[in-house]
Amino acid sequence: MRLQFIFLLTVLPLIAVAQGDSIEVKALLDEAYGYEDTDPTKALEIYGKAYNLSEESAYDLGAFRSLHYSGIVHSNMVNYDSALHYYRKSLAFSDKAKYPKGTAATYINIGNVYQFLGDYDRVADYYLKGIKVFEVIKDSASMAVTYENLAALFSSVKQHQKEMSYLEKALLIVPKANLELMGMIYGDMGLSQSKMDNLPKALEYFTKADSLSKYVDNPKLDFFVQRNFGEYYLLSGSYQKAILFLNRALKTNEKINDPYYRSLLLTHLGEAHAMIKEYSKANSYLKEALEMGQKNKIKEIQEKAYYTLAKIDNDQKNYQRAYKYLNLHMNFKDSLLNEAYLKQISLFEKQYETEKKDNEIASQKLQLQEKENDILKKKNQYNLALGGGGFILLGCLGLWLFYRQRQKIKNNEILALQSQQEVVKLEALIDGEEKERNRLAQDLHDGINGDLAVIKYKISSIEPDKFSKKEKIFYDDAISMLDNAVEQVRRISHNLAPPSLHNFDLIEAIQQFCSKQNASNPINISFQYFGNRLVLKKENETAIYRIIQELINNIMKHANATEALVQLNNHDDKLIITVEDNGQGFDTKSTENGIGLQNIKSRVDFLKANLDINSSAKGTTFCIEIDLKKNKK
Template identity: 30%
Template sequence: AKERLVTSYINLGNSYEKEGNIDQALVFLRKADSLKITENIAFYKKVIYGKLSNYYKTTQNFEEALTYKNKYTAMQDSLNQVNQSIAINELQTKYETEKKEKENALLKNDIVEKKQTQNILIIVVIASIILGTGISILIAKNAKRKQLLAKQKEKIRIQKIEKELKEQELSSIDVLIEGQEKERQRLAENLHDNLGGTLAALKLNLQNLEQHQSDPNIVNKSINNSLNLINDAYQSVRTMAHEKSSGVVASQGLLPAIQNFTNNISSEKLKIEIDHFGLKNRLENSLEIKIFRIIQELITNIIKHANATEANISLTNHNSTLNIIVEDNGKGFKQNFSKSKGVGIATIEKRIENLGGSLEIDSHPERGSSIIINLPI
């Protein structure tokens, strides 16, 4: 997860560098340098030190520029040694592969020769059967035997037709059952993703209303939010009844839909903040809907399971990649959580996989959770 954050900080630094804002670029590069990563350390440090050296040189801080230049050179030397080791291993692997391919080729030739011999035997057997059948037909001149043979053939033909009809009937039943099952699954996912999140948010608002009955401002806000959520639930049911999937996202766009959703949920019990960068233009409508459903399900999981008081949604569009980070300060969960995923996480992971993206989960008990998603757009 931290390697993803390092990449995001480096990309943001590049963006500010292109805009000529070197001071802001330095801020993000220092953030990237401060993260403790465990994978590809030399590669990331080389990139960070090289950029820091150039930035300090641009600002004419030559002392710092020289310091990071020396660090960059040290990391470059380390990478060269690693690359040499990799090259040696690749040559060894290539040698072993070629050796194995030669052995496989010899084995394949033996198999081909055996198969050819088997084919010749099969042809001889088939030719013998055909020849024997022809001789038998020529010999069989008895009319009764011909009639019996004709009746047997007719019986076989009828049986074959009946078998084909039964197979077609069974196939039609299988198709019908499969279609019904897919429709049930689609409806279940729609209820879980859409109505589930809305009803979970409504429950949170009603709990907040119950706990702050003496505060008129909180009471009014909770009532308004609850009415909005009830209206959303009604619209969701109405949308499903009319086989529509666009909803609020189609009419308003991704960011307004997320803001509207979180505004109805945020209360004294749970505050949700949204940070966004680079989302000036709308995405393709179906993609916006899928992204909204993913974020909606993540927030629903926080409401149901995290016992959090604060949550943050961060969306960054950079270099045709949408980076989504959903964080909370809740109770978290163990790292082996993936071995027993719930319906929500499994559904989210499947949707992200279908979109060609990646998902990372960073969570520890009593330390909150961070869900990091990268999607190509």
Template identity: 30%
Template sequence: MEDIYVNRKYFNFWQYFFLITFLSTSFISCQKKEVKLIDRNIHAYILHIKNERLHEAFKIINITTDSIVKKELKHHYNFLTQTNNELHDSIKELDKELSFINTVKLPSSVRSLAFINKGDFYIGVNNLDSHISFENYVLAYKEAKKNNDTILICESLKKILFTLYKNSESDSSTCKKYIDVYKNFIYDATENTFYNFYYNDHLGYTTSTSRIKELKKVLKESKTIKNTFIKGKICQLIGIHYNYFDHNQDSSLVYNNKAIKYYSSNTNNLNKIELHGIYNNIGMLKQESDTLSEAVYYFYKALKIELPKNRFLEKEKVNGQLSELFEQRNMADSALYYLKQKIKYSDILAEHQKAISIIDINTRYETAEKDKEIIAAKLKSTKKTNQLIISLAILFIVIISAYLLQKNTRKKQLFAEQAQDLEAQKVKSLLQEQELASIDAMIAGQEKERQRIAEDLHDDLGGLMATINLHIENVSSGNNPNALDKTKVLLNEAYEKIRNISHVRNAGVMANKGLLVAVKNMAQKVNDSNKIHIEVIDFGLNERLENSLELSLFRIIQELITNIIKHAEASKATIQLTQHNYSLNIIVEDNGKGFNLQKKSQGIGLHNIKQRIEHLKGEIKIDSTHMKGATIIVDIPYIKNT
């Protein structure tokens, strides 16, 4: 019962161990699947947006179940579709969300998208905040790079390059570095078009050479893509190169108008901002060519574009252009009005820049505080992670220790069982040896007793028979009239003595003649009955065996012949004795009715035979078929004297 309890205990332990392992593996597998699903949704959304399939992109938002991912996708979508006031209000919400995202462990794709969103909203609301946008785009790139996320790497690099493109004071080496990186991650025709745009713009700027031919080739190759924004940018850049390098205003206007068509085909917020800039540029071209009425037309169109309320620089610029234009046309009132508008936006811009400086100081302080909080949160998270690792390590050590303990206990049990089996074998062997010694002692005692009886026969009956012989002589001579009576008395006495020792008559034969003679004598006596004929055949029995062995073999043969006489109903039997170098072989056969080998109950005689053979370390084989007699083969190990 104790062994059953121990086994059941270990069985329950391993059940719990495998259950915990299964649940842990399942949990990790589910987490990996969830991360893959999040990445797949974000990638699908970005590809739809890039190809200007806003309706399909919105479907991705609706089917997304993770609340944080859903929010970030919505922010990105709103940046393209919301009104300007809504964009301004979204920045505070984004700041809060990024603070939260920095304190929790999220997939790199989610963090990258969150940084892109923050950069978009800052540059969309106020182009003076482009440095903040640039920092967030770089963070987005680093997050995407962690998992080698090609789609988000390209998305963040496009944002970085666009910020550098808009900033005329940006370092050209920084721009080249990111263009070279971008080249290694291009994965489709749209990305290739964006890359070629930024590459040719950078090369034209740094070498002061026209890239019109190369840009036209890029525009031609872009016919297969759906992105109108980059097509508009290429046309706009060709127009700039025509005006700046070739001083060809007509061609410049042609490509600026093509850009307008592309931007107007999809009026998302990005295209709106670009439309404002291109209208202003065309107005300046018209102003330079003295087509002032057309210049006014395009400046007015620029003013009608709804810009985010903090885009003061663009508003200051277009109002300044109108003021100059009306001054050229000697329209003092209109010139004064737009000059005041320009001054107003200039003052606001100056105040805004001061505010930005104050905000920047405050932001740095808040950032430092947030960094402290983030570091504290990370330390706390690291501490928890370390505790988890230590707990798992301890659990692992406990499991291994329990396994080794169970294995060691099992080994000890096996060793104990083996020791018990060995001890039992030793006891059995000792009992067999003792039994054999007892049998040998019994046989030796029986032989001694029979020798003694033989000696008594010789000494006692020999003398008595000699006396009887004398009386018989007396009867013959007639010298003694009582000799006959005395002879009868002596004969009766001799008869009684013979009856008392008749049971040991065979011992005398064994002692004097050996096994083979004793067996042949026994067979002859049986043959004299004329009921069964026994034939004795011998091979190699030229020398006497050990006395006790001969006696044991004789008793085995005697018992087998007795069984044949009693049960076999045989008319013939054969006893075959063979002595080999290392064994003695006895074969006893008869032509009787045989017996059933499968029958469990056996007679005492056959049991005794088997026991005697076992004590002699021999083997017995029995072959019997119904009505076809029986054959019994006995092999006894014995080393022949050479």
């Protein structure tokens, strides 16, 4: 669902330059905008001149627009690393120019780029930043577009009910005169309904969007209307109608010159022709889409094209080639972390858990010593009463016992203070460890990832036409390896410090974790939550998240399971967490169980909870019962 991304970008370049701005810079901006669709390279060159002129004259608003529009052009060209570079650079100038709408729009566009790259945690972060600014300046049209983008985010993680709720919010606040935006929203609502298999409702929304398109002259809205009808008829099995509308959309796409949507339309046309057994046309469309996907590094297109090509060859009994295409399709779904980084993550996990356990032991020791002090004090009082009613000898004996007990109390108090200091030190170490994990995650993402992006940008600027065949292979391999490295570093960063724990509540964070595991692993993981809204301390939420993360990782590594269930049930101040699978089970009494299970038990103790494990050849069930009264915020 990339509709809002394109729509927002077409609005921003039309913002008028304020009275008193540099006439020359404005002329350059207008000239460059005219080249964006026909000659984007020329547009970038002119925007660069506008930026240099703005810098020389300290014209901050001109510098912002030059950089921001350069980011838009790179986004349309599918140069996402470059787009992020220009967007981030433009933020400093929108702040200097005191132009909050530009700042908010930049946040949204950065979020849009991350959405297309699949980095959903960052998408939400930047969208929320943009929404806060739009709320302050009361820009209802931009707010509506941002709600559309949030809907697209939830569509990407297959939460279509939330997607619809944000689209309905967008429809409520969109200015009634903005028929183009209203048409885009109706189109998105139709797409959402189609993903929930409610095709009659989808057709109703698509028809509303079509009606609005008749009142405005906008090629993008016309394109999406035709595209949406094409997808609708493809889903409903009316393949000839689907081909008709998809071809219309393909023709309209020539006006907006969007390579992503052209390649997506080609895959749909290939699928439609394959369904009516026109295999020659289907192969032609799919191979063109595949070539565009490879050229623009669009993994989604390559995955779709390879899958349909595999189905076509299978139908034609070309099983060897079908198997080859199916493997290529699966390669775009699978991702492996670098083994060295995995060892580094494991080391940090073990260090963190060891310090956590030491902290718990020290706390328990402190509690025992405090109880012993209470007992000693009561015993001392008893001895005093006995000595006061006895003889002088007994009194002297009582004084001696008092002195002895008092000395013991002093010694125990000293030990208690020492233990308390030890707890403080351990807590400081744990806090430092968490900060170090976050710092490492940030350094990996912003440092190494940034460097890799710059390296890729510089390598990509080399003209490969003059290379020999062998050098061309090395060049393509280098680009591919850089893409893999960027993806690995991003995943490692999120494993060390999952952003979803900071941006969402615990339930949404767990739901996102399960969805991500479903997307990249063969095991089908179901998530269910019942009961009241869950409110816990952040450290307790982190402990629960880590328990579930560890259990799911153990299932994937050791259980040989095909299905797993994560269920949270919150009723009557009791939170019941159940994680079960249909795997091969394990011996729960074995002393050879690894550090993963020890980490789980340590966190369960931290939560003052009870753990029950049942395992057999038919599967394993972990049941954790937490008394929320003991963990109140």
